[in-house]
Amino acid sequence: MISPSFSLFFLAVVFTFQVPGLQGKTKGGSPGEVKSDPTTCHNFTVGTPKERKFYSPNYPNYYTSMTECTLILTAPPENLISVDFRGQEFRLEEDVNCTNDYLEVRDGAYGYSRMIGRYCGHKFPPIIISSYRYLHLRFHSDETIEYSGFAAQYQFIHSQEKVPERPPCRFEVTGEEARISRADIPSEQEQFTQNHGVPLDCTWVITVRAQWMSLPFLYSLFIGNVEAAKLAQKRLYT
Ligand SMILES: *[C@@H]1O[C@H](CO)[C@@H](O)[C@H](O)[C@H]1NC(C)=O
Numbered sequence: 001m002i003s004p005s006f007s008l009f010f011l012a013v014v015f016t017f018q019v020p021g022l023q024g025k026t027k028g029g030s031p032g033e034v035k036s037d038p039t040t041c042h043n044f045t046v047g048t049p050k051e052r053k054f055y056s057p058n059y060p061n062y063y064t065s066m067t068e069c070t071l072i073l074t075a076p077p078e079n080l081i082s083v084d085f086r087g088q089e090f091r092l093e094e095d096v097n098c099t100n101d102y103l104e105v106r107d108g109a110y111g112y113s114r115m116i117g118r119y120c121g122h123k124f125p126p127i128i129i130s131s132y133r134y135l136h137l138r139f140h141s142d143e144t145i146e147y148s149g150f151a152a153q154y155q156f157i158h159s160q161e162k163v164p165e166r167p168p169c170r171f172e173v174t175g176e177e178a179r180i181s182r183a184d185i186p187s188e189q190e191q192f193t194q195n196h197g198v199p200l201d202c203t204w205v206i207t208v209r210a211q212w213m214s215l216p217f218l219y220s221l222f223i224g225n226v227e228a229a230k231l232a233q234k235r236l237y238t
């Protein structure tokens with residue numbers, strides 16, 4: 001469900017800073033470090049696929065502190081995803097704006113896709129139905145106060161309307177200097193947005209050498225389209 005005001009041309013730029021040797025270092029989790037390794041996240045990212053279930057990390061035991069796990073659910077073409085969190089319980093640390101421990105659900109494949117909701121505390125989230133084939137879920141816990149978490153069940157729903165399959169629009173950029181522009185976007189992408197009335201959605205992943213930084217340069221990108229530039233800046237994903 002994309003509101004018309006949202007169907008603006010936007011670009012999302014993902015900056016990736018790869019530091020060799022850091023990956024996997026969090027395994028075992030020394031204090032102060034965020035745990036996001038496959039073992040810690042297994043119950044969330046893998047769960048029990050046969051039953052189409054996933055859980056908070058370490059379920060049914062208390063979830064671990066300082067944990068960050070991501071799950072991208074993908075339905076077969078022409079299907080949507082429905083997720084039901086009403087298992088035996090839903091127990092995360094309670095706080096007004098869900099900033100300490102939370103489950104975040106986004107309507108798409110990416111960490112910058114439209115947010116459906118952020119859930120915490122002891123109330124079951126509503127049943128969630130995706131607009132397309134993907135849901136992006138993120139579990140986050142801080143240093144203190146853990147609970148038993150949740151169990152979730154998902155289903156694929158064949159949608160009445162044919163869900164258009166968006167061709168991926170993703171570019172990898174590396175090196176000491178590079179130019180990216182709208183000219184990178186193939187004409188099929190432009191056509192798709194016109195035919196289906198959806199926003200253009202492209203990602204440039206910029207990878208630089210360890211200890212180097214890439215400099216943002218968004219304004220030169222958006223000459224003549226200030227609204228899009230503002231939107232893209234808001235969505236700048238680091
Ligand atoms: C969580 O993961 C552990 C270790 O892989 C496994 O033994 C346990 O059964 C999982 N919990 C659920 C509810 O599947």
Ligand SMILES: *[C@@H]1O[C@H](CO)[C@@H](O)[C@H](O)[C@H]1NC(C)=O
Pocket residue numbers: 096097
């Ligand atoms: C929660 O969010 C609202 C609105 O953004 C803000 O005014 C309020 O201060 C926040 N409360 C806490 C406890 O952070």
